[in-house]
Amino acid sequence: MLDIKFIRENPGLLRDAARKKHIPFDVEKLLEADRTRRERQVDVDARRARLNATSEDIGRMDDADAKQKLIEEMRELKRDLADKEKAFADADAEFQNLMYQAPNIPDPSVPDGASDADNKEIRRWGTPPAFSFAPKDHVTLLHNLDLADFDNGIKVAGFRGYFLKREAVLLEIALWQFAMRELSGKGYIPITAPSLVREENFTGTGYFPQGKEDVYQTQDNTYLVGTAEVSVMGMLRDETLAESELPRKMVAISPCFRREAGSHGKDTKGLYRVHEFRKVEQVIVCKADHMESVQLHEELLANSEELLQKLGLHYRVVLNCGADIGLGQVKKYDIETWIPSQEKFGETHSASYFHDFQTRRLNLKYRDAEGVTRFAHSLNNTAVATPRILISLLEQNQQADGSIRIPEVLQPYIGIDVIRR
RNA sequence: GGAGGAGUGGCUGAGUGGUUGAAAGCGCCGCUCUCGAAAAGCGGUAUACGGGAAACCGUAUCGUGAGUUCGAAUCUCACCUCCUCCGCCA
Numbered sequence: 039m040l041d042i043k044f045i046r047e048n049p050g051l052l053r054d055a056a057r058k059k060h061i062p063f064d065v066e067k068l069l070e071a072d073r074t075r076r077e078r079q080v081d082v083d084a085r086r087a088r089l090n091a092t093s094e095d096i097g098r099m100d101d102a103d104a105k106q107k108l109i110e111e112m113r114e115l116k117r118d119l120a121d122k123e124k125a126f127a128d129a130d131a132e133f134q135n136l137m138y139q140a141p142n143i144p145d146p147s148v149p150d151g152a153s154d155a156d157n158k159e160i161r162r163w164g165t166p167p168a169f170s171f172a173p174k175d176h177v178t179l180l181h182n183l184d185l186a187d188f189d190n191g192i193k194v195a196g197f198r199g200y201f202l203k204r205e206a207v208l209l210e211i212a213l214w215q216f217a218m219r220e221l222s223g224k225g226y227i228p229i230t231a232p233s234l235v236r237e238e239n240f241t242g243t244g245y246f247p248q249g250k251e252d253v254y255q256t257q258d259n260t261y262l263v264g265t266a267e268v269s270v271m272g273m274l275r276d277e278t279l280a281e282s283e284l285p286r287k288m289v290a291i292s293p294c295f296r297r298e299a300g301s302h303g304k305d306t307k308g309l310y311r312v313h314e315f316r317k318v319e320q321v322i323v324c325k326a327d328h329m330e331s332v333q334l335h336e337e338l339l340a341n342s343e344e345l346l347q348k349l350g351l352h353y354r355v356v357l358n359c360g361a362d363i364g365l366g367q368v369k370k371y372d373i374e375t376w377i378p379s380q381e382k383f384g385e386t387h388s389a390s391y392f393h394d395f396q397t398r399r400l401n402l403k404y405r406d407a408e409g410v411t412r413f414a415h416s417l418n419n420t421a422v423a424t425p426r427i428l429i430s431l432l433e434q435n436q437q438a439d440g441s442i443r444i445p446e447v448l449q450p451y452i453g454i455d456v457i458r459r
Numbered sequence: 460g461g462a463g464g465a466g467u468g469g470c471u472g473a474g475u476g477g478u479u480g481a482a483a484g485c486g487c488c489g490c491u492c493u494c495g496a497a498a499a500g501c502g503g504u505a506u507a508c509g510g511g512a513a514a515c516c517g518u519a520u521c522g523u524g525a526g527u528u529c530g531a532a533u534c535u536c537a538c539c540u541c542c543u544c545c546g547c548c549a
Contacts, residue, residue: 079509083518090518093530097477105529112529278469409488411506 039137039244039398042072055143058150058360063139071133078126085119138247142395144360145369151359157372158359163343164352166376171438175379176429177308180206182440183459185432186309198298198312202425205457209431209444210316210424212451214291217318217345217421224341226289226320231266231273233293239263239272242400244366244392251299262295266319267418271396274323278411279404285324285334289421292317309425310384318421323402326394326412331368335391338419339371342387345422349445351430352376354383366395373420375430386427389419 045052049065056063092112099105149158167173180186184204191200202210222228240246240253240261245268254262263269270290279286294317298304305311320338324330339355346353358370370390374383394413397403403411435443441458449455 076509079518083509086519087517089529093528094478096529109529116529 039395040140040142041394041398042137045069045140046072051143052140055141058144058148059141059363059365060152060361061141061365063141065140068133068136068140071129071136075126075129075133078122078129081122082119082126085115085122089115089119138241138399139365142366142368142392144363144367147357148363148369149357149359152361154358154362156359157356157362160355160357160371162352162354163347164350164376166352166381167378167434169378169436169438173378173433173436174440175308176377176432179432179436179440179442180308183442183457185457188308195314198306199314200309200312200425205452205454206425206428208452209428209448209457212448213422213424213427213431214316214318215451216349216448218289218291220345220348221289221318221320221341221421224287226287229266229270229273229288229290231263231269231290231292233263233266233269233295234260235263235269235272236260238275239268242275243268243271243396244364244399248365252297254295254297263292264294264296265317265418266290266292266294267321270319270321271323271400271402271416274402275400277402279323279402279414281325281404281406284404284414285322285330288321290319290321292319294423309429312425315423315425317423319418320421321416321418323397323414323416325404325406326415328393331391331393331415331417335369335371335389335417338417339373339389342373342389342419342421346373346375348447349431351427351434351445353386353430363390366392368393368395375427376434377430378433378436384426384429386423386430387420389417391415391417 040052045065045068049069052063052068053065056065089112092108092115096105096108096112099108149156151157174182177186177188185206186203187201188199193199194201218228234256237246237259240249245253245264253264256262267290269292270288274286294315296313298311298313301311320341322334322338324334343353343355353373353375356372356374358372363370367390370388372385373387373389375386376382377384393415396416397413402414402416404414405411431445432442435445437443437456439458441456444452444455444457446455
């Protein structure tokens, strides 16, 4: 959510933002709703002021007749007030509704574009592994080594269901531990986060109302998170932090659930697109300072690149174009990791910053050096998402004999250096 | 799941229909005193929105939301959260 004062003063920026993000949004309608809401608030406040003042008088009066007369008058006023209050409530609801839909302003460095095809590659790290044989895809590798069971996964869990087995499980756990340990070494606080959370956390992080279709809801009106970002940001909702506590760097692990509504035909095989997975996520809350946000955004990206480099995985970084960044995001990088069997890169990480878009919704503030409370800034990035990263990890490390080398940095967590049958 | 109890400002805590946005204490800030500090004394210390050039004014907020009333922290209802006891349980 943006500051309405900012919108009043810069309607053009919001209009441009919506256009760049390819999000339909009527700025004039919002400004009109803002004007209406304020007019009606004045109506309500004036009547309330009179009611309050008169009620105080009544409390002090002795003359029963005069008192009764005023009470009658106030009854009349209250009927009028009720109408005005209803009118205000309607206008305010309309205003809030539009405010929740207003996109954040993308950074000027965000390229124009109509789809993810227009994302700009920034750099590549490493080279595609050279194979003296035709590399197998991850589904085949998993099957040959008995590392997963998709048939029974679907039997048990339905479409996109899967079981991981044997060393694939150890590998998954090793990745979490590796990521957790690396990042906690950099001062990120490790957290295990709830994945079953209440609605306000989704609204607060900017996923609701527009993204409700993508989320599982329970019969208790709680929802399953698609990322620990939702619960970790929710953890700080309604807090006023001291500036000395910032930046607060956290690394959280949680199960993640995504309905993948609208992507039924896509990536139907294997571990790429599943309804249920595990993810280690970096989340930062920092001062309301653009340069600090930018700097920490780069840090989050560098952290994830470092993890991939230590794992020895070939990847590239792309700068997402306007159409491929979310409502609240100012700027986003994706890291895409090389998938040999497809000879292309697949998204494994997503790093974004929000300025105060999320914290305004979450009412997450801090007290600055002058004692002024401000909305903080927030950012996040994937550290490692499993099992998706296993696709690249297995495929890039496969050998001619069908075995799979385990990256050196993971070996201490698993106790083996190769998977073979 | 069953039975009770409770949610007031940064904190403790008073307040059961009428100048209560809220006593008192603690904390914090400023001043006085002091070479300095402590102590003591005095004064000040919530947030949001709206109006205004400003001073300032208005409105809302005592867990949240509805309601009763001329008037609600105080009465009613629903919800949320916490505590105690019983049951169940990884």
